[in-house]
Amino acid sequence: MSHVLAIAGRELRSIFATPVAYVLISVYMLFAGFIFFASLGMFLVQLEQIQALGMTNLLEQWNLQDIVIAQSFSTFAIFLAFVVPLLAMRAFAEERATGSIELLLTSPVTSSEIVAGKFLAIAGLLLLITVLTGLYPLLLFAYGDPELWQTLAGLQTLLLYSLTLASICCFISALTRSQIVAGLVGVAVALMLLLMPFAAESSQSETMKAVLRWFGTSTHYEPGLTGQVRSEDLAYFGIVIFASLSMARAAVDSLRWR
Amino acid sequence: MIKAVALTKRYGGLTAIRGVSFEVAKGEVVGFLGPNGAGKTTTMRILTGYLPPTEGSAVVGGFDLSRNPREAKRATGYLPETPPLYPEMRVRDYVRYVATLHDVPRAQRSSKVDRALGSCGLEKVANRVIRTLSKGYRQRVGLAQAIVHEPAVLILDEPTSGLDPIQIAEIRELIRRLAAEEGRTVILSTHILAEVEAICQRVLLIAYGQLRVDARLDALREQGSLEQVFVREVQSAASRDADAAAAMAAAAAVVEAEP
Numbered sequence A: 001m002s003h004v005l006a007i008a009g010r011e012l013r014s015i016f017a018t019p020v021a022y023v024l025i026s027v028y029m030l031f032a033g034f035i036f037f038a039s040l041g042m043f044l045v046q047l048e049q050i051q052a053l054g055m056t057n058l059l060e061q062w063n064l065q066d067i068v069i070a071q072s073f074s075t076f077a078i079f080l081a082f083v084v085p086l087l088a089m090r091a092f093a094e095e096r097a098t099g100s101i102e103l104l105l106t107s108p109v110t111s112s113e114i115v116a117g118k119f120l121a122i123a124g125l126l127l128l129i130t131v132l133t134g135l136y137p138l139l140l141f142a143y144g145d146p147e148l149w150q151t152l153a154g155l156q157t158l159l160l161y162s163l164t165l166a167s168i169c170c171f172i173s174a175l176t177r178s179q180i181v182a183g184l185v186g187v188a189v190a191l192m193l194l195l196m197p198f199a200a201e202s203s204q205s206e207t208m209k210a211v212l213r214w215f216g217t218s219t220h221y222e223p224g225l226t227g228q229v230r231s232e233d234l235a236y237f238g239i240v241i242f243a244s245l246s247m248a249r250a251a252v253d254s255l256r257w258r
Numbered sequence B: 001m002i003k004a005v006a007l008t009k010r011y012g013g014l015t016a017i018r019g020v021s022f023e024v025a026k027g028e029v030v031g032f033l034g035p036n037g038a039g040k041t042t043t044m045r046i047l048t049g050y051l052p053p054t055e056g057s058a059v060v061g062g063f064d065l066s067r068n069p070r071e072a073k074r075a076t077g078y079l080p081e082t083p084p085l086y087p088e089m090r091v092r093d094y095v096r097y098v099a100t101l102h103d104v105p106r107a108q109r110s111s112k113v114d115r116a117l118g119s120c121g122l123e124k125v126a127n128r129v130i131r132t133l134s135k136g137y138r139q140r141v142g143l144a145q146a147i148v149h150e151p152a153v154l155i156l157d158e159p160t161s162g163l164d165p166i167q168i169a170e171i172r173e174l175i176r177r178l179a180a181e182e183g184r185t186v187i188l189s190t191h192i193l194a195e196v197e198a199i200c201q202r203v204l205l206i207a208y209g210q211l212r213v214d215a216r217l218d219a220l221r222e223q224g225s226l227e228q229v230f231v232r233e234v235q236s237a238a239s240r241d242a243d244a245a246a247a248m249a250a251a252a253a254v255v256e257a258e259p
Helices: A002-015 A019-053 A064-088 A090-098 A101-106 A111-143 A148-174 A179-201 A206-215 A217-225 A231-255 B040-047 B069-074 B091-101 B106-119 B135-147 B165-182 B193-199 B217-221 B226-240 B242-257
Strands: B002-011 B014-024 B029-033 B055-060 B076-079 B153-157 B185-189 B202-207 B210-216
Touching: A002 A111, A002 B091, A019 A064, A019 A111, A064 A090, A064 A111, A064 A148, A064 A179, A064 A217, A090 A101, A090 A111, A090 A148, A090 A179, A090 A231, A101 B076, A101 B091, A111 A148, A111 A231, A148 A179, A148 A217, A148 A231, A179 A206, A179 A217, A217 A231, B002 B040, B014 B040, B014 B055, B014 B202, B029 B040, B029 B165, B029 B193, B040 B055, B040 B153, B040 B185, B069 B076, B076 B135, B091 B106, B091 B135, B106 B135, B106 B165, B135 B153, B135 B165, B153 B165, B165 B185, B165 B193, B193 B226, B202 B217, B202 B226, B210 B217, B210 B226, B217 B226
Parallel strands: B014 B210, B029 B185, B029 B202, B076 B153, B153 B185
Antiparallel strands: B002 B014, B002 B055, B202 B210
16 A cells, blocks of 8 residues: 555656646636636526516526536536546656656556556546535535535536546556657547447447447436436446556556566 | 576567576676677566566576566666656655655665665755756666665666766765675676676676676686677677577667667
8 A cells, every 4th residue: 555655646746746737727727617607697697587587487497506506517527528638648658758667667566556556646636626626616605505415416426527537548548658649549538438428319229329328428427417426327437447447457567568 | 696597588579588597696796798789678677577588587586576576576676777767856755755665664764765865975965856967866866766675686777877987986886885795786787898897796798689608707807808708709699690680689679669
């Protein structure tokens, strides 16, 4: 365990030694803030219109939770498809490019410990991003009364979704010496997974439809963002994270064989 | 301390080393010589557990590398040709990190880190960021990380390359001290024949993937200067094995491309 913590600690410190993480997190928070307050503004305008037209039956469904929080979280998930791969791309690619991977591979450290350490560092970063994201809905608690548990479920889903992308990108990063390649392929895969449920709609076969839908990340984060925590979604995130990290471990093992 | 038995490494169809066997006793300083691409780095990488051999086996510090790789790695300090440094880290933090990876107990970590920094003359730059150090100091940081866990075996791939004459003298003195006073076993590769004469007791010469010479330095001196022996052996290996020479040149390119 001390190996894992040492590797994770070093990784985190070196992530923050370059401006990459600061820039990415700042840009993400800026866009997220813009989307959040734009949708809040829209919500208020529409609320006034509904009241002016006297459609009081609509007011039931017209709540802060579903319209503002869930919908902006859904947009954040798209941003994360860009941010997470760019944060995770360096994990192994950088060490392979500089040759420092030779230190890890000649130390009495297992491949599992290396992968766990790297993933733990990114997980810490993603936890920070999730907490920062939580600041926006927190503002609403000061002025309105959104559902606390639904909001927390949404944040938890964003975190699980980010961790899933991070595990996939860890694996991709272990396959190449180029950070840029790892980052671009990571973004491409993240977007592909995001769009899979849409591809499913146009598919002819029912099995294909089900498969594409199951693999799509949006299939599994959308319910969570509206507060529905379903065990099948948790299972999806768990399975993909476990499978990706296992593949990353195999990729690190294979570095020893060349 | 080190025992290599019939080590062979193939990269695809290319044979980098073939049937390399030798033994090194405790406290010996062995110079590993050979032309570029001869298989020195490949052999060292096998001994450090970085590469598995295609055939053969190796025992380092009493541990078989294929059966007890962790114990063997714990007993080994390794300075690769390019020191595996993290440029954004401070010298002390970096050496401490390597100590943790090599299972130095927490209670002893600070004292062992200080000791390694002291041995390598790094006290004054201990809090500097590695990126800001000169090449000579980086090489010393590389050496400090190799010795911090006080390994029984040190494997140094060109430890003095790119250093100025004064730094070279200092590093040689350090290596001699590590072997003589602390009883560490050292294998070092180099292109500088004078270096071998200055610090090694024994010479291993590898050419075209095969071990050509394994002799004590004083025995070799009877056959002429080290340079004469080197040239003679490499040329006779080349003439005997023209095909192998071509294959080795290709293998050298592969070795340099990874990791």
